[in-house]
Amino acid sequence: MRSLPNNPFIPAYRIILSNTCHLVFRCPYCDSRHLHGCGDGKLEQWRVSHCIHEKSELRCRNIRLLCVGEVASERMLPRFGLADLIEFNRVFGALKK
Numbered sequence: 032m033r034s035l036p037n038n039p040f041i042p043a044y045r046i047i048l049s050n051t052c053h054l055v056f057r058c059p060y061c062d063s064r065h066l067h068g069c070g071d072g073k074l075e076q077w078r079v080s081h082c083i084h085e086k087s088e089l090r091c092r093n094i095r096l097l098c099v100g101e102v103a104s105e106r107m108l109p110r111f112g113l114a115d116l117i118e119f120n121r122v123f124g125a126l127k128k
């Protein structure tokens with residue numbers, strides 16, 4: 032059973048690595064960091080998930096990265112759990128309607 036809506040929002044953080052802007056988040060399914068390009072710099076960026084964890088709901092799905100801040104180092108990346116991600120999508124999805 033899926034817990035997340037189609038095209039779920041994922042809170043992500045801007046980080047500069049080797050003079051290049053990326054959006055990064057710590058994945059609640061595999062606990063890895065998933066790194067994507069910043070694109071055109073808009074707060075919402077559509078991407079295809081990099082998660083390959085066999086039980087991940089994000090696996091092979093379109094996601095919408097939502098830039099919620101910036102970190103200077105990957106060590107500063109906050110963790111969010113699956114329950115947080117589901118609630119984030121419920122609240123933010125309702126706000127966007």
Ligand SMILES: [Zn+2]
Pocket residue numbers: 058059060061062063065081082083084087
């Ligand atoms: Zn993952």
